[in-house]
Amino acid sequence: MGLVTLNEILRESVEKNYAVGAFDTLDDNFTEAIVSAAEEEGKPVILMIPNFFWEKNELSFYFNKLLDRCRRASVPVCLHLDHGNSFECCIKAIHGGCSSIMFDGSSLPIEENIAVTKELVMIAHACGVSVEAEIGHVGSPEGELQASEVDKRFYTRPEDAEYFIAQTGVDALAVAVGTVHGLFKGTPKIDIGLLDRIRRVVKIPLVLHGGSGLPESEFRAAIEHGINKVNFFTGISLAATAAIKETLEQNNGLVHYIELLEASHQAVKKVVKEQMCIFGTQPLAD
Numbered sequence: 325m326g327l328v329t330l331n332e333i334l335r336e337s338v339e340k341n342y343a344v345g346a347f348d349t350l351d352d353n354f355t356e357a358i359v360s361a362a363e364e365e366g367k368p369v370i371l372m373i374p375n376f377f378w379e380k381n382e383l384s385f386y387f388n389k390l391l392d393r394c395r396r397a398s399v400p401v402c403l404h405l406d407h408g409n410s411f412e413c414c415i416k417a418i419h420g421g422c423s424s425i426m427f428d429g430s431s432l433p434i435e436e437n438i439a440v441t442k443e444l445v446m447i448a449h450a451c452g453v454s455v456e457a458e459i460g461h462v463g464s465p466e467g468e469l470q471a472s473e474v475d476k477r478f479y480t481r482p483e484d485a486e487y488f489i490a491q492t493g494v495d496a497l498a499v500a501v502g503t504v505h506g507l508f509k510g511t512p513k514i515d516i517g518l519l520d521r522i523r524r525v526v527k528i529p530l531v532l533h534g535g536s537g538l539p540e541s542e543f544r545a546a547i548e549h550g551i552n553k554v555n556f557f558t559g560i561s562l563a564a565t566a567a568i569k570e571t572l573e574q575n576n577g578l579v580h581y582i583e584l585l586e587a588s589h590q591a592v593k594k595v596v597k598e599q600m601c602i603f604g605t606q607p608l609a610d
């Protein structure tokens with residue numbers, strides 16, 4: 325199957341009421357763990373490049389390796405820019421070969437968010453690339469390890485979501501309904517009533533950011549009520565770190581590096597498979 329767009333990978337998710345997992349990759353080890361987990365399960369997956377990685381690295385070499393792995397995959401894989409924070413960043417991702425981008429203008433006034441998103445949609449669609457955007461604001465930056473509370477002032481308003489989609493023509497919409505990036509302070513709770521009101525006026529796939537740490541029951545409820553893509557990063561990152569720590573402790577610190585890579589690889593793969601099961605990800609019909 326290989327590389328596909330976000331549109332293709334989420335094509336049946338609204339009608340059939342399931343979600344596809346979207347996992348950030350940090351290196352070849354993560355990429356291999358995420359893609360091979362999907363292959364072993366026979367399920368589609370969204371492989372994401374986090375924006376902090378993007379800003380720090382010269383990506384042309386890395387991009388080629390990512391693209392090669394996605395194209396060789398036996399299942400559909402969407403290569404997606406996570407939280408593109410500028411017009412330029414999104415254009416670079418399209419140019420580099422991403423089959424999907426997210427432009428995160430959620431901190432901008434809505435008309436400014438619409439203006440940039442609309443232009444990116446026009447360019448991306450001309451290149452056969454899908455676009456995700458965000459309305460409302462999911463708190464804390466990606467990868468934050470300081471636990472934070474959900475701020476209800478930034479929840480998505482259904483009328484804004486409906487207006488934003490009509491104005492921009494985006495393919496998927498990230499909504500703020502009770503999660504934060506990184507770790508939660510307190511007990512996370514999805515506002516199902518709000519999600520229902522958004523789903524009533526929005527027909528395109530909805531995206532949940534900041535999923536790590538959410539109990540299984542909350543994930544299932546969110547998906548049942550309209551979420552079709554779940555972004556999951558902190559959970560796999562911390563699982564890899566815990567596996568490395570455990571391997572070091574079990575061997576009094578005398579371990580070859582490759583064993584640490586293997587331990588983290590297996591830990592990421594295990595979490596990805598578990599989350600795919602919770603998300604109810606279905607194999608794509610031909």
Ligand SMILES: [Zn+2]
Pocket residue numbers: 407462466505533534555
């Ligand atoms: Zn996010």
